Amino acid sequence: MHTVSQLQDLFVSGLEQRTRPAEPAGLYEPIDYIMSLGGKRIRPVMAMMSCELFGGRPADAMAAALAVETFHNFTLLHDDIMDEAPLRRGRETVHMRYGVSQGILSGDLMLIMSYKYLMEYPDPELFRALTASLSDAAVKVCEGQQWDMAFEGDGEVTIPDYLRMIEYKTAALLASALEMGALTGGASAADARELYEFGRLLGLAFQLLDDLLDSFGDPQKFGKKVGGDISRNKKTYLYLKAIELADEHTRAQLVDLYSHQQAEDASKISTVKGIFESLEIPAHTRGVIDKYQKEAFSHLEAINVDDSSKKSLRDLAVQLGVREH
């Protein structure tokens, strides 16, 4: 079994060894650019770990890992165009560097490349199962992005709506990465499905934790500006739960606070955080995260392999900020 950082290194060197067509350069350069921006490579590492869990080698999961990481980066590329984001991982976004048309086209090719990587599996049954997993996650990611954009509008958003959105947009691909890795390692469909559920619930916990830390994290550790979601009026789990629990007066106050966008919003952030705290939203959210974590790990436990070989997946969950209880 390899550690998280060993698998990150293995993946990156595998990625670098792949030679893409040199031409047309304008099409492939932006792909190399975004793929080399780095990141934690969580999804490919998950795929490789999941493969190892069933006795496979990381190399067996490499093509699936490339598929899932290329797909993930395709979504980042196109989402950055939709969000008009200037920066990604501290560097220029693809569309800022190469133009919007180029960003659209190179992103399209990345989506196709994700499917093509799976062709490296000669077994047609395995190929079919992997393609099904990728496609199901891919549809969910698009639907999740659609809900996310729709929630920025005026319509009412319920907590189940929100949970479905983050499940589709974030958790489904993590789940698919684990499922695909398991399949490349020779897991049964049932065991691969347990890992899918582990990833799905882990993804939900991870996203809710991200929501919580965005408002209540330690600024030193969180890495992003605390309060960003509040200042952007983002209807996260915290906001939606507060709306549910607040009395009429406080609810009206929250709705009003979330209807303006100001540049200088330190007082808005502290007012909203005060409301969240008075309603015990942080503790409640932590409880929901714990519930998802617990459920996630129960799916990992259900897999009938030596317990020590699950250690690296547990370590990875901890790196995501999600702990077993």
Added chain:
Amino acid sequence: MHTVSQLQDLFVSGLEQRTRPAEPAGLYEPIDYIMSLGGKRIRPVMAMMSCELFGGRPADAMAAALAVETFHNFTLLHDDIMDEAPLRRGRETVHMRYGVSQGILSGDLMLIMSYKYLMEYPDPELFRALTASLSDAAVKVCEGQQWDMAFEGDGEVTIPDYLRMIEYKTAALLASALEMGALTGGASAADARELYEFGRLLGLAFQLLDDLLDSFGDPQKFGKKVGGDISRNKKTYLYLKAIELADEHTRAQLVDLYSHQQAEDASKISTVKGIFESLEIPAHTRGVIDKYQKEAFSHLEAINVDDSSKKSLRDLAVQLGVREH
């Protein structure tokens, strides 16, 4: 064997019978919109005809036909964004009607849907062969679009460059539609490849004919404004061949004419057409088209099925303006 128009009707009713998820509506509405804009449905008809050639029923090719038509419409949708085109088939383009972000995301989902349609084939070997065909064509379409955009710049374009561009951008998907249809009809890989070649060469002939008619077609029949490529300075086969054949003076004149963009360009169009005619470009182009046509039909002939069953594919070629000689 069904006629072209019977298969068009079969395809459209098959398309209409498919119920897509109702939600999120914002994601699926633009897809329904562009898929219902019509067009000749050449690619799905090709897939169904090719299937029938080997004794299959049109219904056997339906999922492949949906895949190829959905893929084709995805490329139209994203190309329209890149070209900032306001109209498609006389109607608003998707991004004009629903916004650029929505156009990008709905197009992405259409690409994924293309792959998902192929999952309807339960046989894993067939599924794999179909997915390989779609992916190969899909990469070529992106590369062709890249070359097409690159040719708008200042760099020199050779005739082989141009022929590769139209092969990738236009012919590859026609070829794949025929190949996929053949595979769903139970054709051998070799026969499916003959149909691929038939489609590839037919596509080249079709695109060169389109170039020719754009400058020398009958305005009543062509349907588009004659001279559009000339007024947009598009480096088509006609232009590139003229550059190759012209003396130094005429070449400089052509390069100069293609370096300005004017609103009122009737005199430019007639000057360029005069140069093309003096260099016998129309006759030369017609000769190249004939060569591709002949080669295309030789691949159709090579397939060992009853000759009369090839009639509908020949009729379809005629509808594309391409005739057997």
